[in-house]
Amino acid sequence: MKKLYSNKLVIFSLILPGLLLFIFAILAPICLSIYYGFTNYTGMGTYDMIGLENYKNLLHDEAFAISLRNSLLLAIGFICIQHPIAMIIAAVLDKLGGRAESFFRCVYFIPNVISIAVIAKLWGFIYNPNFGLLNNIVKAFGGKGDINWLDEKNAIWSVLIVLIWHGFGWGMLIYYTGIKNIDPTLYEAASIDGASQSQTFLRVTLPLMKPVIQVNVTMAVISALKQMETVYLLTQGGPGNSTQFAANYLYQQGFTAYRYGYGNAIGVIFIIICLIATVALNKVFEDRDEVRMRKHERDEEKRRNAMRKSVTVKNKLNSIKAVG
Template sequence: MATADSVAGRTAEDAAPTREGRRPHSGRRPRRSSTRFLLAPLSFIAIAVVLFALFFVWPGALGLWYSFTDYTGVGTPDFIGLDNYVDLAQDPDFYYSLGRTLLYTVLSVPLHFVAALGIAVLLTSTLAKGKEAARVIFFLPWLISPIVAGVIWKWLFGENFGMVNFLIEAVGGKGLNWETDGSLALLLILIVSTWGGTAFNMLLFIAAIRNIPQSYLEAAQLDGASSWQRFYRIVLPLLRPTSFMVILLATIGSMKEFAMVQALNGGGPGTSNMFIVQYIYRTGFERADIGYASAASMVLMVILIVIALIQLRFDKRNDLA
């Protein structure tokens, strides 16, 4: 049994300060309030939620409400139920603009993908010269406003005053009908959209290619694989997540193409290249039928969601395989 003197000695030792002038740690940490650790992230999240609700949720909810009304931009909208959607299902112009948009998307997405990937491979090659200057040149189109880009290319490809037709006629050829031929007008839209949309996708591919371990490529080279085999068997499979992202973004962007086409040819000649967003714009602002245009916007939103879900499901299936 411990004596009273020994107990008193241990009590005095525990009470004595240490060499650093502090009392020994008792082993229990002071309780801190969790509020201090939650305020900072909650404040940032709150700002993002407010902005998202203000600029996305509220306009979307308002557009959904307008799609069930006969709102014309002025006055009080009257609820008409599904009448706008019924009329939309019977509108041939809607189906034509939607079909033209799908055709443009099917043609433009592969062009964007191939152009961006090809330029990224060239700019990451050890044999390429002047890569820094080339990177800036290829990135400049992305900095130009789509409306400005449309105006520039409209002047270049004008039938009567464009530089392209001038050069064709200078070498003895005949100028092309870039403005009055629907197929050539669509080709011009594809050229301009690929020119302007390649830069961002190029950066994604450059970052992904640089993250590929060089040991894989060096081992394949030692085994006798050619440059094409290394690219097809190693680089391309490892770029699958980035490729999926590029295809998804390019698809959604092509389905929503508006500003560049509006400045380039306004969906012409006539309505031969009127995409779905041009159709919504003309219906809502030129015909002052906001309710009907809102219904078309809701249909477009559903189509984009379905496309995104299909691509996500396809990508997930490939990962599981």
């Protein structure tokens, strides 16, 4: 058995497909990006090594700063608008039961399975100043309905709305699963103790959902950083870079602005930012978990000690009784 399981050749052949894919599709492009990040390559012809020039320029690049700000705004939008609504809806759905529950769950998730190509075009039409749905709604409520939703002032908010709308079902579904995993006897206990529904939600559901919330928040931040497709189709990052995101910006620099080297430098920094964000979030949440776990262990020990004490007391009592 041992010999069979440590056969180097077999191990190598098992790991090879995954390793090749990793090297070819992830590692090699990153190395290439690092290399081109030090050049002034335009995408064709010859080029020179220019050292850290690209990175220096990136420090003062306003469009890149706007991209990061937009990612931050999007992450805040996800966490402060999408997630609270998603969690409340998930809690309400959990109480609903039966066909209505699966019907609503299905409806909420549908936008998620639709291609971003369709979503972006569709919202382009919804925001259309001439016959768009949104201006017609404004008119129905007595407004003038001639708002340009994608101008420099409004565009970023319009983009955020699309993204929050599109990802809602996903966040909801994960909270819903988390709530479904909560032991129902806890709810029974709460209702016996006379807790109201909102009390139960705040005191029972929310604390138990902590790990799920952490996963969801991490995913929200990462997806806010990685955002590209929707802005690429809806606004192209414009007007005037106001809806720019890092991935879209590096694409534009590399392919349409003939600054391939600079685009790659953005790519390198972009990867580093994503890595740092992931590691940092995991660290923040992990520490808390560990602290809680340690506390839990301490409490458990106290209880065990107390129990041991009470058992010895009981034994003593019994022996006294027996003697008596």
